[in-house]
Amino acid sequence: MMTRLFPIFRAGLLACLALVGLLAAAQAASQPLQPEDAFALNVTPSDDGSQTLSWQIADGYYLYRGKFVAETADGAAIPLDLPRGERHDDPYFGPEEIFRDDVAATLPAQNGPVTLTWQGCQQDGICYAPQMARLGTDGTVTRLSAGGEPSPEGAANAFSQADDAAWSPGGETQDSGPARGDLTLAQDDGLIEGLALRGGNALVILGFLGFGLLLAFTPCVLPMVPIVVGMLAGQGEPLTARRGLVLTGAYVLAMASAFGALGVVAAWSGANLQVALQSPWAIGVVAILFVALALSMFGLYELQMPSTLQRRLGQVAGRRGSVAGAAGLGFTSALIVGPCVTAPLAGALIYIAQTGDVLLGAVALFALGLGQGLPLLAVGAFGPRILPRSGIWMQRVKQAFGVIFLGFAVWLAGRVLPGPAMLALWAALLVATGVFLGALDRLDSGSPFRVRLSAALGMMLAFTGMVQGVGAALGADDPLRPLAPLASRNGPVSEAADLSFARVTTSDELDQALASAEGKPALVYVTADWCVTCRSIERGPLSDPTVNAALEDLAPIKIDVSDFNAEAQALMGRLAAAGPPTMVFLNAARSEASGSRLIGEVGSEDMLASIGKVRQ
Amino acid sequence: MNIHRRMMLGAGAGLGLLGLAGGAMSLRARADELTVDDVLHDPDGPVLGNAEGDVTIVEYFDYQCPFCKRNHPTLTDVVAEDGNIRLVMKDWPIFGAPSVHASQLVLGATGMGEYHKANSALMATEAKLSNEQIDKVLGDAGIDVAAAQDAYRADRDKWDGFLARNAAQAAQLGLRGTPAFIIGRTIYPGALDAATLRGAISQAREAS
Numbered sequence: 001m002m003t004r005l006f007p008i009f010r011a012g013l014l015a016c017l018a019l020v021g022l023l024a025a026a027q028a029a030s031q032p033l034q035p036e037d038a039f040a041l042n043v044t045p046s047d048d049g050s051q052t053l054s055w056q057i058a059d060g061y062y063l064y065r066g067k068f069v070a071e072t073a074d075g076a077a078i079p080l081d082l083p084r085g086e087r088h089d090d091p092y093f094g095p096e097e098i099f100r101d102d103v104a105a106t107l108p109a110q111n112g113p114v115t116l117t118w119q120g121c122q123q124d125g126i127c128y129a130p131q132m133a134r135l136g137t138d139g140t141v142t143r144l145s146a147g148g149e150p151s152p153e154g155a156a157n158a159f160s161q162a163d164d165a166a167w168s169p170g171g172e173t174q175d176s177g178p179a180r181g182d183l184t185l186a187q188d189d190g191l192i193e194g195l196a197l198r199g200g201n202a203l204v205i206l207g208f209l210g211f212g213l214l215l216a217f218t219p220c221v222l223p224m225v226p227i228v229v230g231m232l233a234g235q236g237e238p239l240t241a242r243r244g245l246v247l248t249g250a251y252v253l254a255m256a257s258a259f260g261a262l263g264v265v266a267a268w269s270g271a272n273l274q275v276a277l278q279s280p281w282a283i284g285v286v287a288i289l290f291v292a293l294a295l296s297m298f299g300l301y302e303l304q305m306p307s308t309l310q311r312r313l314g315q316v317a318g319r320r321g322s323v324a325g326a327a328g329l330g331f332t333s334a335l336i337v338g339p340c341v342t343a344p345l346a347g348a349l350i351y352i353a354q355t356g357d358v359l360l361g362a363v364a365l366f367a368l369g370l371g372q373g374l375p376l377l378a379v380g381a382f383g384p385r386i387l388p389r390s391g392i393w394m395q396r397v398k399q400a401f402g403v404i405f406l407g408f409a410v411w412l413a414g415r416v417l418p419g420p421a422m423l424a425l426w427a428a429l430l431v432a433t434g435v436f437l438g439a440l441d442r443l444d445s446g447s448p449f450r451v452r453l454s455a456a457l458g459m460m461l462a463f464t465g466m467v468q469g470v471g472a473a474l475g476a477d478d479p480l481r482p483l484a485p486l487a488s489r490n491g492p493v494s495e496a497a498d499l500s501f502a503r504v505t506t507s508d509e510l511d512q513a514l515a516s517a518e519g520k521p522a523l524v525y526v527t528a529d530w531c532v533t534c535r536s537i538e539r540g541p542l543s544d545p546t547v548n549a550a551l552e553d554l555a556p557i558k559i560d561v562s563d564f565n566a567e568a569q570a571l572m573g574r575l576a577a578a579g580p581p582t583m584v585f586l587n588a589a590r591s592e593a594s595g596s597r598l599i600g601e602v603g604s605e606d607m608l609a610s611i612g613k614v615r616q
Numbered sequence: 617m618n619i620h621r622r623m624m625l626g627a628g629a630g631l632g633l634l635g636l637a638g639g640a641m642s643l644r645a646r647a648d649e650l651t652v653d654d655v656l657h658d659p660d661g662p663v664l665g666n667a668e669g670d671v672t673i674v675e676y677f678d679y680q681c682p683f684c685k686r687n688h689p690t691l692t693d694v695v696a697e698d699g700n701i702r703l704v705m706k707d708w709p710i711f712g713a714p715s716v717h718a719s720q721l722v723l724g725a726t727g728m729g730e731y732h733k734a735n736s737a738l739m740a741t742e743a744k745l746s747n748e749q750i751d752k753v754l755g756d757a758g759i760d761v762a763a764a765q766d767a768y769r770a771d772r773d774k775w776d777g778f779l780a781r782n783a784a785q786a787a788q789l790g791l792r793g794t795p796a797f798i799i800g801r802t803i804y805p806g807a808l809d810a811a812t813l814r815g816a817i818s819q820a821r822e823a824s
Contacts, residue, residue, distance in 0.1 A: 032792060032793075032805050032806050034792070035792055035793075066744075096743065096744055119710075119711070121681075121682070121683065121793075122806060124683060124686075124807055125683060125805075125806035125807055126683065126792060126793045126794065126795065126796070126805050126806035126807070127678065127681040127682070127683060127684075127710070127711070127793045127794050127795075128710075128792050128793035129710040129786075129792065129793050129794075130710060528780075561780065563776075565716065566709070566712060566713055566716055569709075569783050572783065572784070572787070573783075573787065576787055580780075
């Protein structure tokens with residue numbers, strides 16, 4: 001007993017230790033103060049219009065005298081009468097002055113808003129990124145973030161004056177706090193939330209159901225269906241529709257559950273290998289694996305479980321004719337995978353492992369099992385007459401799987417291959433598939449409907465493939481837009497995208513652009529020449545007439561960070577922008593609408609939704 | 617019956633294709649988010665220590681940040697003593713133009729195979745630097761400053777992209793300044809003493 005318990009005990013102990021470690025880490029991580037607590041700015045207006053700026057500096061922190069900057073909206077420096085600071089001797093490069101405890105300076109009366117910058121460190125700890133605030137003429141202070149976290153406190157008094165041009169980054173960047181902390185940003189959505197949010201998953205599940213159904217029509221599954229129903233029913237008993245449905249239902253549900261469990265295992269192991277699976281090397285191996293599976297589907301060789309294992313599992317079946325027996329049979333049948341099912345199942349599991357999404361894995365594989373069991377349910381309810389006759393067409397189903405696997409291999413390889421190479425592979429696959437469907441076969445007046453349909457489909461595929469080939473030759477990298485290089489060469493598309501954007505490269509230009517669009521909401525779009533995704537946004541949603549129409553009510557401003565200098569960095573810091581492409585939507589009061597920020601590749605619908613949030 | 621069969625097959629194949637498209641979409645959406653891999657394995661990021669090490673330490677630093685530099689010998693000693701750590705140095709210039717200048721030159725020197733030499737020379741300085749001082753320190757260390765400048769310009773897209781990613785990651789991770797360390801999957805802001813570093817490393821090792 002003790003020996004059996006010991007590993008459990010040890011695991012528990014390790015878990016506790018890990019937890020303590022995590023807590024300790026969290027403790028260490030919270031040591032430096034937030035910059036606004038380390039250096040608290042206070043502004044006191046005087047009767048003569050001047051303002052006294054004072055910084056309360058936390059114990060063990062200091063500010064650099066040389067890092068204080070005050071500027072008017074058009075970038076002119078305002079001298080600050082700072083006191084002499086403590087000499088902070090640097091034996092190598094001479095003295096530097098710093099302030100501890102507190103420091104105050106007088107800002108002479110101003111006509112417009114003033115931007116203040118200061119920078120300091122925690123002694124022996126961290127040096128903060130420059131901190132910025134905007135001072136309204138009436139003494140309102142708006143903290144602007146730079147480099148670090150967006151500052152919340154300014155939001156409350158930011159909108160006192162229209163020409164203040166003061167705004168604060170939206171709340172949602174703030175809310176992502178815990179996600180940043182543990183660095184598992186991409187994966188730590190709640191699972192169910194994640195599933196609901198990523199619309200693509202509904203399609204994945206539906207697709208797996210379809211695959212399952214297709215699997216049921218492969219040559220080693222379909223002929224077995226009446227036999228399985230016979231086994232479930234037991235000998236000699238007449239089978240009513242209801243009884244048949246219950247028995248086959250139990251069988252199918254059990255089988256689907258077993259598949260679901262396989263999905264969980266695959267996704268779980270994939271999730272743990274996520275970093276490794278993203279390396280080009282791993283992607284290449286998986287792509288080759290899919291090619292191998294495809295060749296198996298084309299009949300070059302068969303993949304099968306060892307027959308002894310199959311036989312042993314086959315003997316597990318329970319009492320015939322009972323619901324429990326049917327369920328037992330179903331569960332084990334999922335593990336006895338025939339030669340037609342092995343490759344597709346392996347493919348499905350590899351796909352799920354790539355996503356690393358456990359819930360998706362469970363649901364998708366369950367759907368696959370359900371799809372595969374549908375004909376069985378039909379036979380259970382209506383008898384074997386419902387099934388189509390077996391024939392050579394079942395081989396075609398198998399080959400269809402092969403083609404799909406090859407497509408999957410190309411799609412995977414496209415993530416590491418240069419765009420034109422991927423398009424060339426698509427061209428080869430599509431043209432070859434088209435030819436095998438009979439695109440080039442001779443038809444005569446006697447050709448049956450089936451042959452003509454297949455040839456027509458083949459022609460379409462071959463044509464699509466040729467367009468992909470032309471795209472590859474043109475150097476296109478998006479298989480959905482193979483002729484894009486042509487369109488952007490002489491079409492009006494890119495001009496339209498550039499038409500109305502005010503281009504901005506400095507903080508002051510941004511202020512001016514925002515000021516000149518007073519009373520209008522604004523779109524601030526961070527882009528750069530070297531940003532590939534930005535190009536596809538400009539060709540895509542930004543060239544969409546619907547989006548352009550909606551944008552008419554907004555002042556579109558383009559922040560060009562192609563030349564990534566300190567100014568560009570400061571701009572990105574102010575916007576708390578992660579990098580190009582980022583779209584920040586500001587309402588007329590220059591406050592970012594919650595949930596409107598768009599980062600990375602976006603579609604027209606995303607843009608329209610975000611535009612709607614700031615347009616009132 | 618034949619029509620039936622064809623419809624079923626067609627529906628099945630259609631659903632399958634839809635599924636693939638959906639999968640492609642969901643994987644693509646994921647590619648735009650900041651991933652652990654982006655932070656730990658930036659393809660352009662210079663790596664010190666053992667490139668094959670089982671634990672990765674990422675440091676966001678600035679060549680004018682006094683505590684980054686004062687902390688650097690401790691860090692490199694612990695990394696050398698452990699022998700199984702990838703140390704990824706990510707320039708995050710927050711002290712203005714000279715910091716950017718320093719990062720550009722050192723990254724340029726990377727292409728000449730002299731990252732370690734250039735980085736060590738600048739990390740051995742105290743605090744504030746001017747462009748001239750940076751050039752002199754690098755020159756004294758045996759780096760051809762003009763060649764490093766040219767090398768940076770020749771690979772400008774790559775290095776500017778690297779710097780942009782570093783700043784973007786710092787913002788996304790909510791880092792407040794330099795130095796900031798990512799050890800395994802945990803963020804440690806500020807300078808770390810040898811004992812804390814060793815503890816953080818063994819935690820990261822246990823967690824992986």
